[in-house]
Amino acid sequence: MHESAAQIFINAFLANNFVLAMFLGLCPFIGVSGKLETAAPMGAATTFVMLVASLCAYGLNLLLGYFQLEFLRLIAYIVIIASTVQLVEMVLKKYSPSLFRALGIYLPLITTNCAVLGVALFQTARDYDFIQSITFAVGAGAGFTLALVLMASVRERLQLSDVPAVAQGTALSLMLAGILSLAFMGFAGLGG
Amino acid sequence: MSIEIRSAPHIKGTRSVEQIMRHVVWSLLPVCAFFVFQYGLSALLSLLVVTVSCLLTERFFVRQGGQSGDIGDFSAIITGLLLALSLPPGFPLWMGAVAGIVAIALGKALFGGIGFNVFNPALIGRAFVQAAFPQAIATYTPSFMPGRFYEFIPSSMTIPLMQPVSVVEWLQARQFDALAGATPLAKWKFEGVLANADDLLTSLSGHMAVGPSPVLILVCGAYLAFRRFLDWRIPAAILGSAGLTAWMLFALNDVRFPNPFFMLFSGGLILGAVYMATDMATSPVTPKGMWVYGALIGLLTVIIRYYSGLPEGVMYAILIANAATPLIEKITQPTPFGKGVLSNLGRQKKGASYPLHSGYISREDAGAVTPKKRFLFNKPKHPPKE
Amino acid sequence: MTSATILPQTTSPAAMIRTLGLIAALCGFIIVAAYQGTYDAVQENKRIAVERAVFKVIPTARSIVEYFATPAGSVTKVGAGDTAPVGSIKFYAAYDASDRLAGIAAEGVAKGYSDNVRILFAYDPASASISGFGLVAMRETPGIGDKILVDKDFLANFPLEAKLTDDLKKLAQAIVTVKHGSKTHSWEIDAITGATITSRAVGRAINDSAQLLLPRIVPNLTQLKEKS
């Protein structure tokens, strides 16, 4: 079955949202969603890295397939993601210090974010072609950002609420994520 | 002479939280009564059980000190009634009780109680049971069944934790086929059958699986809006945006998409727009934000109904808009007096004189009303220099 | 703690590369060892999985052979390590105890309620019908979507008519899923109430795949008749 780019995007963005339906990238989702100020740049940085990782993984996969070295795929992906993040960091630092300052602190965190590796692994598992891979990466990143921003704005509001002491902290964040995930179930089947 | 010292203002409007909530309950009673008239005993018991489970849960958490407010404020009754109205009348009672408990515990007490909740508690309860018991919640039975005041719909009386009894045989015994239980939305989505306009509006025609009459809800809502217990902007924005989106799609392709009228008056859209999206705690406080919020709900409802796997989308649309409310509020903060575009014009003229309007006559003589900001536009472009 | 680890100290690049090389070699060795060590078991597992799936949809089958159906309209047997020619579709020819063709199995995929539904369906050349299907993978809701495997009414849809047009270019009647209780033709699938979406995915998966595959297979049936 051939999925159109629009379908892939909508699925990755809403229906199969990486965070809320696929459980990917939860650590940064819980960790960085406390403030809107940090959530939005984190989402942007992750989207960017996802795009880069998707491109690299696409190329790398062709290469590995050519040499019949599929069993090295995982190790190759993780190394290439880690090094591209490093590279991107260096390039940004050199050519766009302001952007680096905005995204810089988040970039190293993203290396160990399974959503990024997830993009690479899923696009391989689903045999996406080049265009599909890119759309998938952007959709996943946009979905991640959407979830992060919604969560952050809700959590900022809850800072002003009298949340019971037992529920404060991670438990509340998880319950909120659950409710958001419940709401996002409405999108199920949207990309069909 | 004893003296009290307090800080101004020393008088207070007559409005109180209890009063607002009480009025919403009163206005819901006709809707509930009609629901019971349609579905009989099962509906009545469902309303009772769900509301009582909400109240008991509320009482538990208030006693525990986990939430502010108290059970006397009527808000848990609203939650219970609305939750019950959005469930199918033959929904197993034990599942209804679960919905009520989840609504208050997860939807309200977790956040600190009345006013602090971010999501509509009733809809949290409904979304939870919809995800937990998807088959039971999609099982509607026709309205105006003969004998509805003497017997229960069999699925109502399911033993707790067990699967509901199938209503198919019960329906067949009454010469209804299995399709009778499909709601108009489901019929349209899965079979392409459109219901009649007047049936949808009044819900009066027999043997349709519909909720309370939209017209009745609109009337009760209009009363609340008139007394300013709910904000008219939100329903207006929802119905406007849903109608507009549906109309545009209908204009594009009138075979694939139903007419906008069907979109507005089928399913829970009216109930959601009038009573659920307007829940104060979970909707924006800024007037501009209310328009944005309503428009978002209308749009999402139509998108979910048309394109997703589910026939009904109001609940999900409202929950997502609830989540977006803090964000919407943030970007639609009101402009303080004297900081708007118009007053910036004034600021540029700082120190310059406000030109005398030569034609100034007493506004009463001219029979004019008090000018709004429009007055400024009468002003000559270049103030005379001296 | 030795003082060496506390002092700020840089490793020389040569040493760095040496150790990295060592570690890479070590890791490479471990991976290759694991890959080789498990290779046979994994392949065997995969083969068994495929066989089991095929045997389940074609109960009389005792052995299977993998084929490619090429776009040109021919079928070629898959040898060990073959890569698929561009545009070709893999299918399995299943043979009974006496090595006669018992049926043909192929995969189909379509979007269900929450993700793709991947199925393996069996085509019976003798009656020109889809005789059944099995599940490869899906993420549908347990308790709803998985009714397609157990619902008696749903399974009663099979065998399902899948005749080609006379010029053997496409199915004479497209396979469609209809609302529960309204099936009137033998090429229609009667959906499950409450799981219409998943039912429809099954129908679409079969139809999409059969439309492509059958026109390539049917003309070559003689080639497949006997196990070769």
Add this chain to the structure above:
Amino acid sequence: MNQTSAQTWDEFMEGIWRQNPLFVMVLGLCPALAVTVSAVNALSMGLATTFVLTCSCVLVSLLRKLIPKEVRIATYIVIIATFVTVVDYLIQAISLALYDALGAFIQLIVVNCIILGRAEAHASKNPLLPTLINALGMSAGFTLGLLALGSVREILGAGAFFGVALFGPDFQPWVVMVLPPGGFFVLGAWLLIFAAIARRKQKKLAEITQNA
């Protein structure tokens, strides 16, 4: 001797209780929520993680003097990825069904923060034995955590435990529990319960000190 064994025990229990990676440090959430729809999956994921964590930490600890500190993170990642690949093939060899159930999350163990965190914070600084014990403790804590999630979700969501039906055929499963929101809710509920217990303990402690 006695004392060291007590210490060892403490070290081991640390990972299970006081520093539980899932409930206290809240790390490795993605596999924890994604695969715990049943107890079997939870246990398998726990064992797979145990294998990777223990092997990586042992190797890192052995090589700790060799690894140049400039490239240590990259080295750790390579080592972890190696063992993940190994476990990936092992599971394929054992059971394809299990492999399908765990899906991509086996490979995603690579980025599980717990493992890198342990390698960096503990294994790189300690000799073999303490490392091994610490890693085993952490793994056990994680596995127990996964089981706690998986059991609740399976019991409520399917009316079964390790595949054995508990309540008979008429039981109404709570489908939500095996859906994504259920994962969040169950973990959140566990955290709530732990927080409530901790608070009660604190209150009692405060009462005791007040009385004394």
Add this chain to the structure above:
Amino acid sequence: MKLLSYFRGEAFQRGVHPPSCKLTASTRIRRLPFAPKVTVPLSQHIGRVPRPIVRVGQEVVRGEPIAKSDEWLSVPHHAPVTGVVEFIGLRPGVRGPWVESIVIRAHPGASQEDLWGRPRDLADATGGDILQAIWDSGMVGLGGAAFPTHAKLTVPKQAKVHTLVVNGCECEPYLTCDHRVMVEQADALVTGIRYAMRATGAVRSIVGIEDNKPDAVVAIREAIARCGRIPEGEVYAELVPTKYPQGSEKMLVMALFGVEIPAGDLPVSLGMVVNNVGTLAALGKLLPAGRGLIERVVTITGPGVAKPGDYIVPLGTPLRFVLDYAGAPGAESRQVILGGPMMGQAAASLDVPITKGMSGVLVMRGDELAWREHQKTYPCIKCAECVESCPMGLNPSQLGMLAAKREYDLMGSDYHLGECFECGCCSYVCPSNIPLVQQFRIAKQILREKAISK
């Protein structure tokens, strides 16, 4: 109802409609007898405190200056009664802390006719002369803020004033002093307006009056007609919609001209000066006679008062004396408010004197207040009532939640706390009974202290 107001085109957006309770709107102004002892606080206005120019034991004549300052932003005080200076020192102040005051014991026998004065002919006086005369009269804004009037009427160098806006709204419930002044002293008011126009150079003056006081408009228009076409320019009297806080100068200018005074600016940035009717009526009487401000019209009203009315009260009269005269029986009166119920201050004690800025004395009874005390306070239910009523276009709901969590800096930086003019509309409407404006006052105070300590 709100819906209707959308189409009707109201004066300014939002605001509230408290019950007007104008008990004394149609009773004539009466004169209060002299108290045996009056206390004149030296600080009754915004600005520098003048120094006393009398000694203890000195005889003073009613109207004679008793305190004076050379500072520009300060005004002199005059003796309200003929008598003997008995004490100069600290006495209970209106705001609580004790303040420097002059206590004068009235001569029981003296006729309290106005004795002291320097009548002058102002027919051809220049603006400067008039400003000097205003300064000498000790006039401050009688609308409540008590800002020295001569300073307000002095137009800054780079600015030009074309319009004098006269504030006759009296939007606070209960108060009627401005209303009665407009009706009974319309001629004096027009005279005062003419002086102020000359002092500022304004060529137009508009009296804005809420439309619940039509008789005041009629009275003023008749007074204008009696004057004929005045040389200073033109004077109008206009009705504006009745709505609290119409009397705030920003809202009044908005209602009359449809323009917003830019945030942080004074009306003079739009070429306008706003004065209270009481201020200008008093000027109209005092300036030709060359007298000082020694008495003002005060509304004494409220459910706890037996003889409510508008009284001409000598400044410095103790509150206790005023209340005894107006018949406020002690036991059940529980709250005495100086000013209106929306913005007035609760009196800390009954020993404080009537001062220049005091437009009303409101006595609330215990049973009136009781229901409010029993009303429960809820968390903010986000009903948006406050947002819909804040005339300054703020978001009191958000501000209130921030205040509850002590996020004062955020209130100031992101939510325009500085723009809040403490009108109290938000607290008035809040169904959750949250003391919003009360919290905002505290927040502003804390921010002010922070800014100073920086």
